[in-house]
Amino acid sequence: MPTHLTKHSRRLLRGTVLVCALALGATACGDSDDGGSGQKAVSEADIQAALKEGGTITVWAWEPTLKQVATDFEKEHPGVKVDLVNAGTNKDQYTALQNAISAKKGVPDVAQIEYYAMGQYALTKQLTDLKSFGADKLSAQFSPGPWNGVKAGSDGVYALPMDSGPMALFYNKKVFDKYDIKVPTTWAEYLDAARDLHKADPKAYITADNGDAGFATSMLWQAGSRPYTVDGTKVKIDFSDQGAKTFTGTWQQLIDEKLLASVPAWTDEWYKGLGDGSIATLATGAWMPANLESGAKSASGDWRVAPMPQWKAGDKVSAENGGSALALPELGKNEALAYAFVEYANAGDGVQTRLKNGAFPATTADLQSTRFQDTAFPYFGGQKANKIFAESAADVPDDWSYLPYQVYANSVFNDTVGKAYVSGTTLAEGLESWQEASVKYGEEQGFTVEK
């Protein structure tokens, strides 16, 4: 998920990463001592029996709509207690999870993991392969992007997709109308729109970007770049393909002409900009409406949603940004119950509950349902935005893969690519040094890395 870490929290992160590093030394992190547990099959009857018997499962998740799901699940199965713990948001939670796994203590039964971080846990066999529960039969229920995400570059199914983030262009119609700017359908038009807008109002910017790994990887994804190839422990990192050039070519111009607001995403300043029209567009995941509604209330009615601008006019290519799944850590207990909950939340009745509370689905049936597509968003002036999101979800190429250590790679994004936003380094050079840093770390971690 494109979360910007403030300097402060990055420092904290570094501190906690140190905890893990130290803990690693003590307990040998990430060894997969019982790789055999993936083989056993758990039948539907086993799950039903576990539900009847009851028990407590601990779920680490920050997704707000899960709360109601947990309550409903408990109501349906009176013997079961779901202990829903918000152990921190994304990176904080991963650190906590990694620590718990290293210490082999306090590992939750279910953990929320974003697609970009999935590989890190799946490849080191820290997650239960859900094929033994028959999860592979659910593949048809989910849209291709997220399903590819939980497979994490290998055969297993390591989680069930919870939500997804097919990208769309959110834009402030009021601002566009005011300066008579056309909504861009290609990135070339987007660049023009950026120039026109900033010229018309020097305080307004087409978008805010000061270097965000999640955004950059999504943009590369859309532009056709496939920088990461993962085959077991063999990894290839290469930012020199045409797709990457396409992206950096345009984005470099936005940077060079100072057309991007240098406001860190997710800060109150950022929300302020979204509210007052000084940040005019956002190319981001379909989960954004809920954030806009609560964070930029004052702009209600001003914003609209358009399909992602294309690199080639007439194309229909999108990408995913963010989104997460629920996985069962190997060291968690009560597997049958945990799986029952995950299935309920992500493929069963829980999906409707979450949709009702504003989550964005990963299930194709819901994406295609008329009820979902006909939902009018008062925030977007009554626009039926889900239609655009659903279309985008179908247009996501499903051959993208993240690094098995993408969490680390993203954490050094600002030290490498991020320089392009503040100094004379170009984006392309930034990507090169990101590549170097990622290769180096991969080798240190024992991966075979090809450049």
Next chain:
Amino acid sequence: MTSPVATASDRSAPPPSDTSRPAPRLRTPRRRHSADRPRRSVLLTVLTSLVLLYSLVPLVWLAVSATKTQEGLSRSAGLWFDGDFALWDNITETFTYDDGVFTRWLLNTLLYVGLGAGGATFLAVLGGYALAKFDFPGRRSVFAVVIGAVAVPGTALAVPTFLMFSKMGLTNTPWAVIIPSLISPFGLYLMWVFATEAIPTELMEAARIDGAGELRTFFRVALPLLAPGIVTVLLFTMVATWNNYFLPLVMLKDPDWYPLTLGLNSWNQQAATAGGEAVFNLVVTGSLITILPLIAAFLLLQKYWQSGLAAGSVKE
């Protein structure tokens, strides 16, 4: 025997008077204008006013912002009110949002402060008294250790402490926050210095001759004399525990055990989550509510606290 309380409360009215005098004069005989009618300095007044402004503006901002809605926060200027006055709504919502978890965090903080800061003060008083009034082998090395410990920031110890507590199975329990809070090297040092000055050894001897045991001497004779120092140390440790962020961050995963600092941060982080609700107005209001008890404690305990600081500065 002169009680430090008496001397201090007499002087507590114009606290800046001490700083207005150049340092060397502390030793020279007092001049007429220095004690009750300090010499006025325009430069100093201006500087103090600037510092005062600097420290008050954030507070004013906080108080003003707590009256705004989420919308109003970004719509209006920082230091003036928005059209909607939403203070009461914000307070109500702060206590009811997320099933009223704020109250839980408040109680947690009170628990940590009560046991942590209270315990730290108690230990500091015992230790300081013992070091000041009893002669035993190794006293010097204890002194060295304490002085050294003052220099080590708690943040630097958080990670090693985490590893230790993790082995003991204490992480993610309130004990993980309370036990490390019990140690306050600075408090111990302060108590030590204070006890040296405030308790005349003759008085202890007199008590012993009258037949009082060591415990009785401590509780009946020493403790009342130490009161201003105790309050000072209590304030120090209270502030430290109340504001503690990094230690609970490392130790706790369960939001049910969060103190206010972590809880408010988790509300703040929420805005940075896909689909998460931005509740900056509640974060601001919650922060205001969080600092009120500290402000109250400072105002109520002010005179003890000041006398505690000045203790030992004048030889009688």
